[in-house]
Amino acid sequence: MTGSRNDLEIGYDVPAAVGDALKSIQTPALVIDLNAFERNVERMRCHVESMNVRLRAHAKTHKSADIALFQIAKGGACGVCCQKVSEAEALVREGVLDILVSNQVTGPLKIARLARLAGRARIIVCVDDAANVAALSNAAQSAGSTIEVLVEIDCGARRCGVQPGAPAADLARSIAASPNLVFSGLQAYHGSAQHIVDPAERRTAIAAAIEMTRDTLRLLAELGLECAIVGGAGTGSFDMEGGSGVYNELQCGSYIFMDADYGRIRDDSGGVVGGFEHALFVLTSVMSKTTPTRVVCDAGLKALAVDSGLPLIFDRPGITYVAANDEHGKIDDPGNLLAIDDRLFLVPGHCDPTCNLYDWFVGVRDGKVEALWPVTARGKLY
Amino acid sequence: MTGSRNDLEIGYDVPAAVGDALKSIQTPALVIDLNAFERNVERMRCHVESMNVRLRAHAKTHKSADIALFQIAKGGACGVCCQKVSEAEALVREGVLDILVSNQVTGPLKIARLARLAGRARIIVCVDDAANVAALSNAAQSAGSTIEVLVEIDCGARRCGVQPGAPAADLARSIAASPNLVFSGLQAYHGSAQHIVDPAERRTAIAAAIEMTRDTLRLLAELGLECAIVGGAGTGSFDMEGGSGVYNELQCGSYIFMDADYGRIRDDSGGVVGGFEHALFVLTSVMSKTTPTRVVCDAGLKALAVDSGLPLIFDRPGITYVAANDEHGKIDDPGNLLAIDDRLFLVPGHCDPTCNLYDWFVGVRDGKVEALWPVTARGKLY
Numbered sequence: 001m002t003g004s005r006n007d008l009e010i011g012y013d014v015p016a017a018v019g020d021a022l023k024s025i026q027t028p029a030l031v032i033d034l035n036a037f038e039r040n041v042e043r044m045r046c047h048v049e050s051m052n053v054r055l056r057a058h059a060k061t062h063k064s065a066d067i068a069l070f071q072i073a074k075g076g077a078c079g080v081c082c083q084k085v086s087e088a089e090a091l092v093r094e095g096v097l098d099i100l101v102s103n104q105v106t107g108p109l110k111i112a113r114l115a116r117l118a119g120r121a122r123i124i125v126c127v128d129d130a131a132n133v134a135a136l137s138n139a140a141q142s143a144g145s146t147i148e149v150l151v152e153i154d155c156g157a158r159r160c161g162v163q164p165g166a167p168a169a170d171l172a173r174s175i176a177a178s179p180n181l182v183f184s185g186l187q188a189y190h191g192s193a194q195h196i197v198d199p200a201e202r203r204t205a206i207a208a209a210i211e212m213t214r215d216t217l218r219l220l221a222e223l224g225l226e227c228a229i230v231g232g233a234g235t236g237s238f239d240m241e242g243g244s245g246v247y248n249e250l251q252c253g254s255y256i257f258m259d260a261d262y263g264r265i266r267d268d269s270g271g272v273v274g275g276f277e278h279a280l281f282v283l284t285s286v287m288s289k290t291t292p293t294r295v296v297c298d299a300g301l302k303a304l305a306v307d308s309g310l311p312l313i314f315d316r317p318g319i320t321y322v323a324a325n326d327e328h329g330k331i332d333d334p335g336n337l338l339a340i341d342d343r344l345f346l347v348p349g350h351c352d353p354t355c356n357l358y359d360w361f362v363g364v365r366d367g368k369v370e371a372l373w374p375v376t377a378r379g380k381l382y
Numbered sequence: 383m384t385g386s387r388n389d390l391e392i393g394y395d396v397p398a399a400v401g402d403a404l405k406s407i408q409t410p411a412l413v414i415d416l417n418a419f420e421r422n423v424e425r426m427r428c429h430v431e432s433m434n435v436r437l438r439a440h441a442k443t444h445k446s447a448d449i450a451l452f453q454i455a456k457g458g459a460c461g462v463c464c465q466k467v468s469e470a471e472a473l474v475r476e477g478v479l480d481i482l483v484s485n486q487v488t489g490p491l492k493i494a495r496l497a498r499l500a501g502r503a504r505i506i507v508c509v510d511d512a513a514n515v516a517a518l519s520n521a522a523q524s525a526g527s528t529i530e531v532l533v534e535i536d537c538g539a540r541r542c543g544v545q546p547g548a549p550a551a552d553l554a555r556s557i558a559a560s561p562n563l564v565f566s567g568l569q570a571y572h573g574s575a576q577h578i579v580d581p582a583e584r585r586t587a588i589a590a591a592i593e594m595t596r597d598t599l600r601l602l603a604e605l606g607l608e609c610a611i612v613g614g615a616g617t618g619s620f621d622m623e624g625g626s627g628v629y630n631e632l633q634c635g636s637y638i639f640m641d642a643d644y645g646r647i648r649d650d651s652g653g654v655v656g657g658f659e660h661a662l663f664v665l666t667s668v669m670s671k672t673t674p675t676r677v678v679c680d681a682g683l684k685a686l687a688v689d690s691g692l693p694l695i696f697d698r699p700g701i702t703y704v705a706a707n708d709e710h711g712k713i714d715d716p717g718n719l720l721a722i723d724d725r726l727f728l729v730p731g732h733c734d735p736t737c738n739l740y741d742w743f744v745g746v747r748d749g750k751v752e753a754l755w756p757v758t759a760r761g762k763l764y
Contacts, residue, residue: 011491011764012468026491026764060708083709086394103709104669104678106723109393109408128672129722159710160670160678191707287486288542290510296486296542301689301735303763307706324689325573326442326734327465327485328541340511341488352708353683356739359761378761379741381685382393382408 016362020369027285027343028299030358030375034365036279037256043275044238044255045076051242054078056100056231058253061352063087063377064361065094067256072096079122081251085110086380092121094376100124100150100231102187102251104160106132108139110382115139115147124148124229126187128162133174133181140180149175150229152187153216155209161187164212165219172225185227186220188213189251194236195261199268206240214246236265236273256280259351261308281314281345282354283362284329292336297321297329299346304329305353311346321346398744402751409667409725410681412740412757416747418661419638425657426620426637427458433624436460438482438613440635443734445469445759446743447476449638454478461504463633467492468762474503476758482506482613484569484633486534486542488514490521492764497521497529506530506611508569510544515556515563522562530566531557532611535598537591538572546594547601554607567609568602570595571633576618577643581650588622596628618647618655638662641733643690663696663727664736665744666711674718679703679711681728686711687735693728703728 008014015029025031048055057071059080068091071077079098082088088099098121105114105125117123118140127133127149140147151171154161162168168186175183193205209232217227231249233241238255241247254262257280258272265273284299301324304311311329313319319337323330329346331338338344348354355361356378363371390396397411407413430437439453441462450473453459461480464470470481480503487496487507499505500522509515509531522529533553536543544550550568557565575587591614599609613631615623620637623629636644639662640654647655666681683706686693693711695701701719705712711728713720720726730736737743738760745753 011495012471012762015764024491027489028763089394106669107409107667109406113393128670132722154672158676159707159712160672162672285489287488288510290536290542290544294540298763301687301732302738305683307683307688325541330541340514350683356684357761358763379739380394381410381680381740382397 014360014372016369016372018369018372022364022367023343025283025362025369027283028303029283029362030355030360031281031283031345032361032363033279033281034363034370036277040256040258040276040279041071041075044252047238047274048076048242048250053242053247054249056081056249056251058102058251059087059091059377061253061257062355063375063380064373065091065096065376066373068096078249082377084380084382085113085117086382087377088117088123089113090377090380092117097121102126102189102231104128104132104152108135111135111139112143115143115145118145118147119143122148124150124184126150126152126160127171127175128152128160130171130174133171133178137178137181146180146182148182148184150185150187150231151175153212155188155212156190156205157192159191164216168216169219169223169225172220173223176225183225185229185231186213186216187231188247189232189234191234194234195265197264197266199266202237203240206237210241210244210246217246235262235276238274254351257351259308260312260347260349263347278314278347280348280351282311282348284344284346286338286340286342289338289340293332293334295331295333295338297331297344298327299329300324300327302326303357304346304348305350305357307353308350311348314345314347316344319344396742396754398751398754400751400754404746404749405725407665407744407751409665410685411665411744412737412742413663413665413727414743414745415661415663416745416752418659422638422640422658422661423453423457426634429620429656430458430624430632435624435629436631438463438631438633440484440633441469441473441759443635443639444737445757445762446755447473447478447758448755450478460631464759466762466764467495467499468764469759470499470505471495472759472762474499479503482532484508484571484613486510486514490517493517493521494525497525497527500527500529501525504530506532506566508532508534509553509557510534510542512553512556515553515560519560519563528562528564530564532567532569532613533557534569535594537570537594538587539574541573543569546598550598551601551605551607554602555605558607565607567611567613568595568598569613570629571614571616573616576616577647579646579648581648584619585622588619592623592626592628599628617644617658620656636733639733641690642694642729642731645729660696660729662730662733664693664730666726666728668720668722668724671720671722675714675716677713677715677720679713679726680709681711682706682709684708685739686728686730687732687739689735690732693730696727696729698726701726
């Protein structure tokens, strides 16, 4: 892991130095509780081992080469997913060499970059369009590389993906017949279902996705098309796909951090799904207090994604984050407990777009800064 | 202006090269229509000139030194505002030398950095706390610099700021009596009022803010405390504060870009406030089309801030952006008009946090890329 970067100016380039006490971290900062993070990584390693499936951890959550390499070295991951070519490029440069771009890649320059990258690492990509298959094949031939390709099916999310069954089989055949492409299986991700709070409703939606996937696999087998990868699932539902006997590669990302939104997803016994715990926080400081019961903190919309709700305040009952402006967070403090410069740990509503706002993760343990990890692929949108 | 950066890899480091056609820009990209942008800058220059007030343009909108310097050189701005010390540091390094940090700066390291910066540029800051005044004075003495200080009053926003009248006067006296600080006036910003869509309601809210400010000024004058700066106002209400005879420095930011939210704010005659036009876009590509009436584009939550609503699609009636996921935007296309790789110009709901997601502005004119401007202070949160 990366450790200290003493050439950078603290407070301008980086929010802290390795060895600093928590109170020295410049706020707002993106902080990882390393003990909780490592426990989450180990929990998922045990889950996939017990279900006898692979984990291809989703790097769109963290965009960090340090974390991706840790998930591969210690967390049972066979590789990672990412969503963009530039994200994959950033991770390959840092030594992450087995990547599924779990998305469609279109446009000539992006396809050419993907094909070149496939000469340096194992690269897998999703398709849902016949013309895109031809463009990928042409680019791989030009680059002298081989790209593995998954057919993405729409198993309920109504987003990308061809229909299960015959349309998927047609696309699989065209991939298998294309020079410099390898047909590697199916992408069957039902993103919205894993956020359904009620476990029975969630199970019903995922069961439908599993059935569509199973039917498509049967049809492909009849055609002699083997699926090395049957991929999908996220932190909210991984036990369902993982235990189905249909999926063999899970694409969970948020399990390492557990944001406020995933914290509301429960298993059948009412526990937090997977037993994961909050490990990612935005550390913020109170910057203004002009009434007894309201304070303003320094983390607003540029420090926190609010698409999945406002952040929770960790371990401070009775204090509530009630509104986010660009650079301000309004906090209700009915007990008049807070003062200027007090610090709070916020649990972001949605971890992925929150991490994308920062240049650095600050890893803390036992009250001290232990690691600074760059958000390697931050802003890599292309 | 910065122009081309040929040492950077197109598609990885930068979304385009100067001279590229629009179709070569890698998406999603943050695009400025330079003609519209320059017209907006000129419109505001005329507005403040006709009202005989200063413009201190808010750089939190764009975080770009190129744009800040253009606003000062051509747009009638006397300087800029920003919200964070690290933002101010980034701009000073690029030659922007008159900056109001229109916010409270707390915590010893941040205050020390601000005091050092005041040795290199004119630095003004807001306060709403007596202990903060003492800390600023001590730091400025240590740095051998002088910091100008505004008393922030709460004129209706219920966020930061002391109460108008006597509490503000008490704080002003303590600033005036503090070594290495200069009392420079009042910060009286009513951020939420300028987003009130109805002009009469907006006028009522701003009129109340103006009265509180006027009363406080009268009290300060009785105490012999001159206000060189009476600052506030934003794009949605600048004509009200600017025409009040009370404010002398307007802090508008979004007028250069006009996002979808400000586009809904109307003046008394029903026109867009200030006559500004949309000049900032997220250029996106269609990446998936698996049904006749729905497509998926490559700009989602990491490419667009959605806190003030989903983006509008520019100049393509009948096509609607209906949902944002992390890296996907779902688009309804009832007329079956769109195909994979088609490009759309999205008007962001909220420009400030959208700009903060990108490393580069791509300035376009006459169908070509004319400029690449770094988002100098992107991610400068501290």
